[in-house]
Amino acid sequence: MLSGFHHPASHSLAGLRHICVSAAVTGFVILNLLASYYSPQVRILLTGSVRQTFQVYLFDNGYTETNSQYYTAHTVRDPGAPDTLELTLPIHERFRLDFLGDGTVAFLGRLMIVTRTGLRQVSATYRFDPAFLTTHGLRRTSQGALAFVAADDPYVDVPLRALPLESVSTAYSLCPVLYVLGPILFALFLYRIRRDLAAHRFLVLGMLCVCIFLSFLALTLPYNHGPDEESHIFSGQWYLTHLAPPSIASPVFYDAYWGWNYLVGSPDLTYWLTFKLAHSIEMLRPMDLYRAARIAQIVVLFGAFLLVLRFTRVHVAWAFLLSAVLVPQIVYTVTYVNGDALSYFLSIAALGILLAPKDLDSRVAIPVSLFVLCNTKTNYLVLLPVALYILYRQYGFKYWPYVVGGLAIGSYRRVFTLLDEHLVGRSFLQNELLHCSAPVRDRLLSGRLDYATIITPAFYETSLKSLYAKFGYMTFSLPWYFYVVGASLAILLILANDRRERILIAVVFVMNLGMSEYFSMSIFYEPQGRYLFPTVVVLVLMSVRRIPVLKYLWYAIPTAFAVTAFWLRYLGSAS
Structure with a gap:
């Protein structure tokens, strides 16, 4: 009789525990999605015969190996235009962009900082010309590109505050709504x-x-x-x-x-x-x-x-x-x-x-x-x-x-x-x-x-x-x-x-x-x-x-x- 009496309660507790775990997982997913979306980004466009992986050093009273990470650029393709690479980094006031291996690179003259709040996305475009920045191991070719070899430790030092601002644009997106409602609706659907x-x-x-x-x-x-x-x-x-x-x-x-x-x-x-x-x-x-x-x-x-x-x-x-x-x-x-x-x-x-x-x-x-x-x-x-x-x-x-x-x-x-x-x-x-x-x-x-x-x-x-x-x-x-x-x-x-x-x-x-x-x-x-x-x-x-x-x-x-x-x-x- 006692076991029969406690049986419904045990089922209720198990169901409640399952709901709590599901809610916690859903909340964790939502927080991670929003954190990824709202993280400010630096975007640099470039072309050339260059590896798609770069080593980026963050400035903190100097540059150290322990304060660096590797980032991989992705390819941007548009009809009728040559392929370009877009390197996306977390925003930092000053960083050093190191090139790996040998090759040539040409920057497209602009750097973009993307920040998001609510449904709004603000894109600030800055002039980006290595000729006005501190560089090392880069030499300009007759075609206007920058050639480098790995032995010369090639890099560009980028102080964001020193770059001249060219334009600011604002756009709006419903993606944050999707990142919140999507996991909730999916979790409810799985429960059903x-x-x-x-x-x-x-x-x-x-x-x-x-x-x-x-x-x-x-x-x-x-x-x-x-x-x-x-x-x-x-x-x-x-x-x-x-x-x-x-x-x-x-x-x-x-x-x-x-x-x-x-x-x-x-x-x-x-x-x-x-x-x-x-x-x-x-x-x-x-x-x-x-x-x-x-x-x-x-x-x-x-x-x-x-x-x-x-x-x-x-x-x-x-x-x-x-x-x-x-x-x-x-x-x-x-x-x-x-x-x-x-x-x-x-x-x-x-x-x-x-x-x-x-x-x-x-x-x-x-x-x-x-x-x-x-x-x-x-x-x-x-x-x-x-x-x-x-x-x-x-x-x-x-x-x-x-x-x-x-x-x-x-x-x-x-x-x-x-x-x-x-x-x-x-x-x-x-x-x-x-x-x-x-x-x-x-x-x-x-x-x-x-x-x-x-x-x-x-x-x-x-x-x-x-x-x-x-x-x-x-x-x-x-x-x-x-x-x-x-x-x-x-x-x-x-x-x-x-x-x-x-x-x-x-x-x-x-x-x-x-x-x-x-x-x-x-x-x-x-x-x-x-x-x-x-x-x-x-x-x-x-x-x-x-x-x-x-x-x-x-x-x-x-x-x-x-x-x-x-x-x-x-x-x-x-x-």
């Missing part, structure tokens, strides 16, 4: 789904391990290792400083050959999510934008997985993990910045909510799912008919007002484009003609279609190989037996479905392949398997309900081998 996390801990740990592995690859693989990553970054960086999409008349990046920007006239939800989060990461710790954007993609991916675990049946969450385990190309696509990786996983989430909702009102689930599907990449629009088919099979016309509402809200981007074209007086095609190269312009104006693509075996071979595993710029292939494994896996998954589902998968595949063929016939797009990812979305979602998922996890071995082999190739070439 604690039973789901406990019940499916193997699944959650598996997905977490995949994301950690992907983060390692994303941080160590070189810039632009995947198809058109640079163009994706130059397009998406618009959202670092804007909320609304760009106009046709906006001063944005356009690819010099194709004449397009991924945000102009196209669905761009994945870019908005990626670069808004990348901006929040950069504000805490300045780094190469491509690294921040890659990590942002993976964070959004894991966040979508947790939302799926909360609001759908567990087999939809398994579809996330199996996608990363079964298909090396999907794993590889997550390691560089693009719109395909998140479009794939967001499409799984959107269709999964419709197929297997849990604790989510259909009047909310339907508009949200259709909004997401309307705003993923263009080749994923083939999934809209699939979504409508699923809704009809499950509900008939019961929720048609919410279907219409979801499609209407989801089409905001296309409405924006039509209004923008009208106001600017230039169509999307005219805009592309304005910015593209002569060969592409000739193809667009002629309207010719290269029908030989339909009977070209190389088109289908490249499409199917790169659907499973063909990395880089379609230059890294695997031995033939890997593709036998991929083909056998596809057959097993197709056979796991019934006749009606196989027909649906086949229809989506034909539509996807037709879109890819059209782009290749019209403007010579290279065939790539990622254009066929929507078919994999349907195949995995339909199959995961019927297969013993644990028995398929062994496919993680060839997947891990494939991406690791690619990573090792780049590691070897770098060394």
Whole structure:
């Protein structure tokens, strides 16, 4: 009787203890985020043949080795401009910047001090010319740069108070609000789904391990290792400083050959999510934008997985993990910045909510799912008919007002484009003609279609190989037996479905392949398997309900081998 009497109290104490620990951890995270954000910074821009790591001595009645630290500059890339290095340091009234190794350096003439209070950021720009500062071991070359050798102990002594002020600018940011509310909301969300996390801990740990592995690859693989990553970054960086999409008349990046920007006239939800989060990461710790954007993609991916675990049946969450385990190309696509990786996983989430909702009102689930599907990449629009088919099979016309509402809200981007074209007086095609190269312009104006693509075996071979595993710029292939494994896996998954589902998968595949063929016939797009990812979305979602998922996890071995082999190739070439 006594043990029974104390049992509820012990549970209450355990729950209270858990809440206190969670609150303490959340508070610690918030304090660290705010401390990083509000720390004043010194930023110096430079170029040249110089190591990216510098030794910085802080002045305290002289310079000593014990009062120094090493800092690494990150690369700043802008379209049409040479790469520059930005060195970010904690503010100190006087410091010495020491160069390591031999090389040449050219400073861009300015030093910036960034201070933040509340939502305000003040950037003070100072003139920075080593000719007016104390230097050692630096000699000016005929090109105006400063040459140095390590044996001469090269450095620049920087007294901040002595630098002439040139300008002061003020900007405002909501990042501090995100750093406070984000951890709180995330902690509350984890508390709400604690039973789901406990019940499916193997699944959650598996997905977490995949994301950690992907983060390692994303941080160590070189810039632009995947198809058109640079163009994706130059397009998406618009959202670092804007909320609304760009106009046709906006001063944005356009690819010099194709004449397009991924945000102009196209669905761009994945870019908005990626670069808004990348901006929040950069504000805490300045780094190469491509690294921040890659990590942002993976964070959004894991966040979508947790939302799926909360609001759908567990087999939809398994579809996330199996996608990363079964298909090396999907794993590889997550390691560089693009719109395909998140479009794939967001499409799984959107269709999964419709197929297997849990604790989510259909009047909310339907508009949200259709909004997401309307705003993923263009080749994923083939999934809209699939979504409508699923809704009809499950509900008939019961929720048609919410279907219409979801499609209407989801089409905001296309409405924006039509209004923008009208106001600017230039169509999307005219805009592309304005910015593209002569060969592409000739193809667009002629309207010719290269029908030989339909009977070209190389088109289908490249499409199917790169659907499973063909990395880089379609230059890294695997031995033939890997593709036998991929083909056998596809057959097993197709056979796991019934006749009606196989027909649906086949229809989506034909539509996807037709879109890819059209782009290749019209403007010579290279065939790539990622254009066929929507078919994999349907195949995995339909199959995961019927297969013993644990028995398929062994496919993680060839997947891990494939991406690791690619990573090792780049590691070897770098060394």
